[in-house]
Amino acid sequence: MPDPRVQLTVDGVTHDVEVDPRTTLLDLLRERLDVTAPKKGCDHGQCGSCTVLLDGRRHLTCLALAVSYDGAEVVTAAGLDEGDELHPVQQAFLEHDGYQCGYCTPGQVCSAVGVLRELADGHPSHVTADLQQETEASDDELRERMSGNLCRCGAYVGILAAVRQAAGAQR
Amino acid sequence: MRPFEYQRADDPAHAVALLDGDPDAAYLAGGTNLVDHLKLGVATPGRLVDVRHLGLDEVEETDDGLRVGANVRNSTLAAHPLVRERWPAVARALLAGASGQLRHQATTGGNLLQRTRCVYFQDVTTPCHKREPGSGCSAIGGYERYDAVLGASESCVAVHPSDLAVALACVDAQVVVLGRDGERRVPATELHRLPGDHPERDTVLEHGELITAVELPATQAARRSTYVKVRDRASYAFALVSVAAAVELDGDTVRDVRLAWGGVAHKPWRAGRAEAALTARRLSDDGISAAVDLELVAARTTEQTAYKLPMVRGATLTALHRLQEGLQ
Numbered sequence: 001m002p003d004p005r006v007q008l009t010v011d012g013v014t015h016d017v018e019v020d021p022r023t024t025l026l027d028l029l030r031e032r033l034d035v036t037a038p039k040k041g042c043d044h045g046q047c048g049s050c051t052v053l054l055d056g057r058r059h060l061t062c063l064a065l066a067v068s069y070d071g072a073e074v075v076t077a078a079g080l081d082e083g084d085e086l087h088p089v090q091q092a093f094l095e096h097d098g099y100q101c102g103y104c105t106p107g108q109v110c111s112a113v114g115v116l117r118e119l120a121d122g123h124p125s126h127v128t129a130d131l132q133q134e135t136e137a138s139d140d141e142l143r144e145r146m147s148g149n150l151c152r153c154g155a156y157v158g159i160l161a162a163v164r165q166a167a168g169a170q171r
Numbered sequence: 172m173r174p175f176e177y178q179r180a181d182d183p184a185h186a187v188a189l190l191d192g193d194p195d196a197a198y199l200a201g202g203t204n205l206v207d208h209l210k211l212g213v214a215t216p217g218r219l220v221d222v223r224h225l226g227l228d229e230v231e232e233t234d235d236g237l238r239v240g241a242n243v244r245n246s247t248l249a250a251h252p253l254v255r256e257r258w259p260a261v262a263r264a265l266l267a268g269a270s271g272q273l274r275h276q277a278t279t280g281g282n283l284l285q286r287t288r289c290v291y292f293q294d295v296t297t298p299c300h301k302r303e304p305g306s307g308c309s310a311i312g313g314y315e316r317y318d319a320v321l322g323a324s325e326s327c328v329a330v331h332p333s334d335l336a337v338a339l340a341c342v343d344a345q346v347v348v349l350g351r352d353g354e355r356r357v358p359a360t361e362l363h364r365l366p367g368d369h370p371e372r373d374t375v376l377e378h379g380e381l382i383t384a385v386e387l388p389a390t391q392a393a394r395r396s397t398y399v400k401v402r403d404r405a406s407y408a409f410a411l412v413s414v415a416a417a418v419e420l421d422g423d424t425v426r427d428v429r430l431a432w433g434g435v436a437h438k439p440w441r442a443g444r445a446e447a448a449l450t451a452r453r454l455s456d457d458g459i460s461a462a463v464d465l466e467l468v469a470a471r472t473t474e475q476t477a478y479k480l481p482m483v484r485g486a487t488l489t490a491l492h493r494l495q496e497g498l499q
Contacts, residue, residue: 004177021177021219024206044207045273057246057275063206064276067177068199068221114271123250126266126406131255131499147406148270 006070010035011079019066026050026061029074037076037106041150048149051107051114052076058114077106080113088169089113092162100153108149112163115145119167137167172209176218180225183349183383189220190379191351198222198381200242200281203273208286212295213302223278227383230254237387238347241280245335246271248279258387259499260396260415264338267400270407280382282335283346283362286373287437288409289329290314300326301370315475317411322436323471327370331363331438332409334400339385340439341415341431342393347384348376354383360431363438370437392417392427397499399490400433401482410434412482416490423453423495432483435470442466445487454495456488463487 003018008028015033026043029035029052038061041049045063052061053075061074080087086094089112099105119141124131127144135141142163143156151159180186190196195217199205208214227240230251237253248254249265269277291297291309298307310318310328318328339346339359346357362374376382387393396417402408413433419426428449430442448462463484470480493499 001176021175022172022209044210045203048270048272051272058272059275060203060272063203063273065177065199065202065206065219068202068223111272114275118246118271121250123246124255124262124266126263128266129498131259131262144406145271148272 004067004070006066008033008066008069008072008074010074011076021065021067023066024062025052025054025064025066025069025074028066029061029076035076035078037078038110039103039106041104041107046150047104047107048111049104049107051110051149053110053114056117058111075110077109080109087113089116089162089166092165092169093159096158096161096165098155098158098162100151100155104149104151104153108146108151108159111146111149112159112166115142115163116167118145137164139164142167173212173215173217175209175216177221178218179221183222183225183227183381186220186222186225187349187351187379187381189218190381193218194378196220201244201276201278202281203269203277204281204285208293211293213286213293222381227280233386236389239279239385239387241278241382241384243279244275245269245277245279245282246274249274254387256394257389258338258342258393258396260338260341260393260398260417261335261387263398263499264334264400264413264415267398267410267413268334279335279385282333283339283382283385284374285333287329288332289317292329301329301366304369304371315473317409317434318473318476319436320470320472320476320479321432321440321467322365322438322469324366324368324370326368327366327437329366329370329437330434331373331436333439334398334410334413334433336363337413337431337433337439338396338398338415339387340441341417341429342390342396343388343429345386345388346382347386348380349383350377350380356386359385360439360441366437373437390417390427391419392429395419395494395497396429397490397493399486399493401486412479412486414483414486414490415439416487416494418454418491418494420454420495425449425452425454430487432487435479435483444468454491459488459491460484 041047197216445462
């Protein structure tokens, strides 16, 4: 049986490839399509460094079999900028030094963009006190929402400041 | 990862037919648990039948509640206005589970069928009756801290990890299942089973049966419901213990109460004795503690799991206090 074909749009570029069904989206991006912004950290869904925006929502690529995502649109941290203009979240990470070694940064940035969309859409979180009320982008809310992305250097203070600034800029 | 054949099902009946004739096949939905198990060698199916593309992704209001398609994402369900208003325990349980990314991927049906996080189950170098029947149990006498304190057997002490399942057991949800002979409904309280001599079977579903929906009945108690989860870190961790509680009050007197516990058993533990002891009484701390203790009479603990009993009592008190104060 021939390997199935998958069509993916990644940062605006469409790819049409045959994939062994065992290939994760992460490995397809990094090893076959030379898209190296998403990083392989734990490879078990625990660290968040492989996060991308998939059809507009933040998504782990290490726990996704590529074969199941035919037709998907993927945006990585490298595809967020508009020409010479950095995305407000990228700019905020830069200004607040939201990284040390930088390995988790592309996942953090994608997650932060997802978090801001979820806040704009009125999604509640575990720390939202009243599920009926509109949610504020408080530090507690941002910390909880970003908790799926680990940083072994511990750049969380800068990351929180960056997401807070980006949330403010969006209002 | 062992090679497998990949097949996309066209509709629910097609999916069931594909699995029915092949004991070596498994369903793939969000994949957040299964793909991990493929990597670890915990799951080694010869064929994966992808059910992500069957539709089944609508939340619909019905005459007596809500019907949630099996492919509805956890984040979508948690954010649904009607779930937040009428079944807050369900929204809270979903929001307490995993991370933002995983909640976008994980599905309603898949969440219920996720497997235990018992460390020995996930480590293929150790014996485990649940992974390989007859091989032994490494958890008993090993690292026991996460183990069951209710309903465990000599074969298995693993706990079920789903937060959603606990909330569904509390609000008397029904799980809609499609099989070779058509559709049937399984109460959420009866979907998962105690380990007994067959811990490899997590649920009462037969091979090939497909969860197509979950139905949430509208009740007064469910409107006043919540979920309290206690874990090693404040976020992104499985429950040590958890409590889903729903209560209908007449002043301070309990007209109707439902309690389900997570992290204590091989299935969500519906605390029926505690419910009976609380019904038609005024809610008080002493009364709640006594009711919890009645339910815990059957508990068996070790030195490492003894902490779970006072933790369940404390979490139940917290949940009922919250509901008494009108919080979710």
